[in-house]
Structure formats: C-alpha cells, structure tokens
Amino acid sequence: MDQWxxxxxxxxxxxxxxxxxxxxxxxxxxxxxxREVIKSEKCEVNGRPENRGRRLRTxxxxxxxxxxxxxxxxxxxxxxxxxxxxxADLIVINKPTGMLSHPSHREKTGTVLNAxxxxxxxxxxxxxxxxxxxxxxxxxxxxxxxxxxxTRAHARVGIQFEKKKVExxxxxxxxxxxxxxxxxxxxxxxxxxxxxxxxxxPDGKRSETRFRVRERFADATLLEMEPVTGRTNQxxxxxxxxxxxxxxxTQRGGREFARLCLHSYKIVxxxxxxxxxxxxxxxxxxxx
Numbered sequence: 036m037d038q039w040x041x042x043x044x045x046x047x048x049x050x051x052x053x054x055x056x057x058x059x060x061x062x063x064x065x066x067x068x069x070r071e072v073i074k075s076e077k078c079e080v081n082g083r084p085e086n087r088g089r090r091l092r093t094x095x096x097x098x099x100x101x102x103x104x105x106x107x108x109x110x111x112x113x114x115x116x117x118x119x120x121x122x123a124d125l126i127v128i129n130k131p132t133g134m135l136s137h138p139s140h141r142e143k144t145g146t147v148l149n150a151x152x153x154x155x156x157x158x159x160x161x162x163x164x165x166x167x168x169x170x171x172x173x174x175x176x177x178x179x180x181x182x183x184x185x186t187r188a189h190a191r192v193g194i195q196f197e198k199k200k201v202e203x204x205x206x207x208x209x210x211x212x213x214x215x216x217x218x219x220x221x222x223x224x225x226x227x228x229x230x231x232x233x234x235x236x237p238d239g240k241r242s243e244t245r246f247r248v249r250e251r252f253a254d255a256t257l258l259e260m261e262p263v264t265g266r267t268n269q270x271x272x273x274x275x276x277x278x279x280x281x282x283x284x285t286q287r288g289g290r291e292f293a294r295l296c297l298h299s300y301k302i303v304x305x306x307x308x309x310x311x312x313x314x315x316x317x318x319x320x321x322x323x
Contacts, residue, residue, distance in 0.1 A: 044095040054087035059186040062165040111153035124188035178299025191307035202303035208296035209279040
C-alpha cells in the first residue's frame with residue numbers, strides 16, 4: 036500500500052542528485068522502482084515534481100508517495116567475488132565475463148549487485164549497505180568495476196566519471212594484424228530504428244577511442260584501448276569499424292571463442308574522502 040513520506044534534505048546530502056538521496060533513504064527498494072515513482076511525478080521537491088537528476092540543497096523538502104514494502108529486486112546472493120580494493124566508501128571487483136552488472140527486466144539474479152548486496156551485508160549490521168554501481172561493464176566484458184557504499188562516495192566519484200576525469204583502459208584481442216602502433220578512432224555511434232545493435236552511424240554521437248598495440252600474433256593483435264567518450268559498445272564498434280573486430284565478438288565479425296576478449300584492466304580516479312589518486316590494475320589471460 037502506498038504511503039506518503041516527507042524528507043528534509045540533510046547537510047551531508049547537499050548537491051546530491053534526487054535519485055541518489057532516495058536510493059540511500061529507501062535502501063530496501065529497487066532503483067528501478069524508485070525511478071518509476073519519480074517519473075510518474077509521485078515525487079516533489081519544494082512542492083514541484085522534479086526529475087531524478089535534480090541536485091538537492093540543504094533543507095529542500097522532498098515529498099514522495101510509494102509502497103515501502105515493495106520487494107527489492109536486488110536480492111542478496113552468496114556469489115563469489117574477486118575483490119581488488121575495498122574500504123569504508125568503495126569496493127572494486129574484477130568482474131568475470133558473462134556476468135551482468137545489475138538486474139534487468141529479464142534477469143533478476145546472478146548479477147554483480149546481487150553478489151555485492153550479500154557481501155556488504157553478510158555480517159547483519161543494523162544499517163543496510165546498498166551498493167551503488169558508479170559505472171557499468173557489458174555482460175561479456177570482464178575487469179575492474181567500481182561500486183560505492185554510500186551516497187556521498189557515489190556522488191563524488193560519479194561526478195569524476197561524468198566530467199571525464201577518470202582514466203579507464205582496456206585490453207582487447209582483435210582479429211588480424213593492426214599495422215599502426217597507435218592511433219585514434221573517431222567514428223560516430225548511434226542506432227538505426229530497425230536494428231537492435233548500436234553501430235557506426237553518420238549522424239550518431241561523437242565517439243573517440245585511442246589505441247596502442249601491445250603485442251602482435253600471427254592472426255591477432257593485443258591492443259590497449261582508451262575510450263575518450265563512453266558510448267554503448269564503443270570499443271567493440273570501433274574495433275570492427277577499422278576492420279579488426281574483437282575476438283569472440285561474433286555479432287561484429289569476430290571468430291567464435293571461449294569468451295569476448297575485452298577486459299577493463301586499469302582505472303585511475305580520486306578517492307571520495309581523501310582526494311588521493313587511486314590507481315588499480317588487473318591483468319587478464321584470454322587463453323589465446
């Protein structure tokens with residue numbers, strides 16, 4: 036049954052996005068449900084419906100009508116995680132290939148968020164810790180994935196991602212021999228109405244990827260790739276566009292392989308509390 040809630044914005048929530056504040060206040064409810072509530076204009080800030088990205092100010096008054104007993108789609112599951120870094124604010128894992136980052140309409144279990152929900156709350160502490168993914172990796176892409184343990188950390192590191200102040204580098208094993216030792220790909224990316232896949236599209240969004248050859252094999256090349264922009268499937272699309280699809284990416288011309296040979300191996304960002312640079316690297320073996 037829906038109930039009305041009135042919430043005054045606390046000083047520690049100043050400049051936090053509306054959705055992030057609600058995710059923190061209603062930790063047992065799914066993000067998808069809370070976003071639906073906001074979209075249906077059942078949430079107001081100072082008497083006016085607002086979108087989920089509204090930056091709040093201290094003493095703003097948020098009113099929301101929702102069902103507090105609605106089941107959380109982020110069901111905790113005891114799934115093994117390879118933890119690369121963890122402290123009071125953040126947790127960084129090495130996501131395996133084939134694992135979704137978060138629950139979807141079709142798949143509600145077996146995701147990174149299901150696993151994190153269990154890991155962060157396994158000791159039964161009084162305050163439920165709701166993990167918040169700061170960025171995403173495709174299901175078939177492996178590597179470093181950053182999640183926040185609180186709203187403040189999520190907001191501060193999230194802004195770094197939004198402003199392109201985070202260094203992200205990937206390793207990709209691509210088909211054939213890449214002749215140039217390094218280069219930049221600038222093909223625009225979009226999606227045609229009658230196609231499911233994102234692809235190069237003349238009137239698509241500006242997209243830029245830098246690459247550098249790490250090693251050449253008889254029929255493949257290991258590249259270090261840096262997505263300057265962050266479009267959907269950008270590295271896969273750009274690799275295929277220059278005639279060197281990623282090994283395992285059969286949708287775009289790559290050979291069948293045990294996995295998609297794309298791995299997020301390095302990430303650098305500023306810690307949300309100390310401001311110190313956090314540099315993490317995770318090697319990978321593609322089995323090639």
